Amino acid sequence: MRGGSCTRPQARVNERAAMLTEAHFKNFKLLRDVRLPLGPLNVLVGPNAVGKSTVLEGMHYLLQLAAAKPATLRPGSPFWSKRAVEDLVAKPDATELALEAVLADGRRFGIRAGAAKEEPEPERFHLWFGKEGQETELRLPSGDQEEERLFFRGPREAKLGSVVRLKLHAETLAAEHYSEEEIPGVGHDGEGLASVLQYVQGLRDGTLEAIEHDLATIVPGARRIRALPARLKRRETHRISVDGQDFWTEQSRDVTGARFEVEWEGLGWVPAGQLSEGTLLALGLITVVRFDAPRLVLLDDLDKALHPVAQRKLVAHLRGVLDTTPHLQIVATSHSPFLLDELRVQEVIVMSRAGARGSALRRLDEHPTSQKRGAYLRPGELWSLVDEGWVSEGVG
Template identity: 25%
Template sequence: MAPARIGRRLNSRFLRLTVENFRTLTRMDLPLGPLTVLVGPNAVGKSNVLRVFEFLSDVARAGIEETVEARGGFDEIAYRGGHHTRSGLRIGLQGVWSPYASESEPDEYSLSLLHRRVAGEDRGRYNFSRNERFLLHTEAGAVDDKAAESRIELRRTTADIDSAAESERQSRPPKVDRMATGLRGEIPVPEDGPSATVIRGFARHLAEVRVFDADVRAARRPSPVGLPGQLLADDASNLVDFLLRLREEHDAWQALLEDVTTLVPSIEDIDVQLVPGTSGRATVQLKERNLRGRTSLADASFGTVRMLCLFALLHDPHPPVMTCIEEIDHGLHPHALELLSERLREASERTQLLVTTHAPVLVDQLEPEEVVICERDAKGASHIPATSTERIREVVEASEGLPLGELWFSGALGGGL
């Protein structure tokens, strides 16, 4: 068992994600716990759930129009089933990110994008617009111990502000840019006011969301070191620098080393060495039992490199609020998945985890409330969740204790081929 360590505890959190007409997600209402594992075969829409967070993260960093254009335009991100592209999509989040919010009185955020043909035009011309809404709990309520609500909504070129804070109230709706977004601070409220402060924190959480899918070739390459405050990159291309930072966190480093040597007993130690003849570039070196010298990560197996990337991610003591992991079982030996499930639960105390998998062996280690069964219908629309948590519990009970993964793989829970 890896040694216990002190890390960041989760305060802000996302409670629910709702989506309409984003890629294959025509209508999704997904509760989000500390650990949420999306289970299903290929091409049922699991990755699209992760792409929603990636989309919001890019909006928080770059803005709405730039994010949509980078993905090839509205037609490429909207649901494409049926004969016509849907004229709008919507993404909503519920969670706790303002001081008086709670699970029973959550904060809310929604972003709607509308793409409608200009009236009277036969072809080619569309209006593209957004509607953005924040519901925040920044003030204590006057009665019944209920938090006071502030509502801010951006509608085309005006902002409707109904704030619990007197300093933010305005006599008439102020003007805003047509594609302004509060996620980039483009709301006409005082910068030091409670709403602006909360929205900045929420936008920062979204901007830091990572959708992790390690690129083994990128992780193997020498890379620059010495960049302060680095998270492990989405593709693990800065693995060398991240390991150097993790080594400064003694308990986290020892826990990672113990896991690696447990899963690959031939490895005795992990080292980082500067590459001769380069300017500040380093590479990961593995000390292997009964072998002279060190083995470069460039010569290690695909599975070993991906395992190192993944467990380094899960031992990060200072992660963002949300971490998404694509195909978490990819390249790992089945015997590693039991330990992986333990590390997922430990990490979920510091970062919410949204994970996709095809592996029954991993699902065997999960609880019903951690599993989300995913399906896709003949029209190309994803059904997520396809089976309720209550139904999963009923099937488990009726099976007299068969493992969840075996039940899913047999088709008893849905989400099969």
């Protein structure tokens, strides 16, 4: 498996040092002052519009910075759009937000961003990395690309930028695909799955077989996977210059891409477009974590479209992958008590609204009756019983 475990003791120590132990959100949308404890597997639960996806969004925004190129770091660009801070800062009164991730060895990577008070003032960014009291700092705009390059060397060496946020869609996962990349990848919505399956099929290194085994474990009846050529129309825009004037024209050309099928017991080979949503979502997630797994996977709706039995098998599969891939961490959202029943109580993070104070969160094992009731209730049952109201009690 690419990106798999390493048997060298020192390498394992380094992998653990690169694990995230906490994320901190300050005035980021609904998250006015929230600290999220992190282990290998973390599942956020709570009612709608409480900030579960906002947690994933904030972590993604921050950690993408670790992979940014110095030349792209200009006012607004750390959050990928002009006046982004103004759109992300907590309403109605906050003018500055902060995001921070803490590594197991105590190093912190964070950003404080201030909204512009008026045009044409730029938004302001202050970044830091290192152990408390020993941080290297960077203010943007700096005007010094060498300073920026030196600052980001630390976060890059810690591989903080190895993060993917997934919000998979069945139709996109099933689509035929063409890639010009030497090594294709699965997009946040599932785009490119066919190209990745075609690539791993050609590797013949056991990755495809591992994906097939995982899928068969989660979805009974699934057997082999095969990628096949697909003729696609690719639209391209070309510039034509006539007498010093530029004109743009669209042209299409035939290219050879990829499609895939799954063999089912008793049915034979079934095209991707005829597979169930649950099968496609499970296959997409499996492929991401089996093929060149990132350090951190952020996943909306872990239980989406899966039967309760399949949800339980998915958790067991992810736990097995985490056990053999020491650098990998997963932060996901869910609404399913069936899925939570397969988790450890400390892996469940409950979110609640705290009125004007925004949102709050606590691990389920922090509930006053967790230890007593945990002796006879599973985490999903405990969550269903205690609800979320207790989370915001005592939040100042």
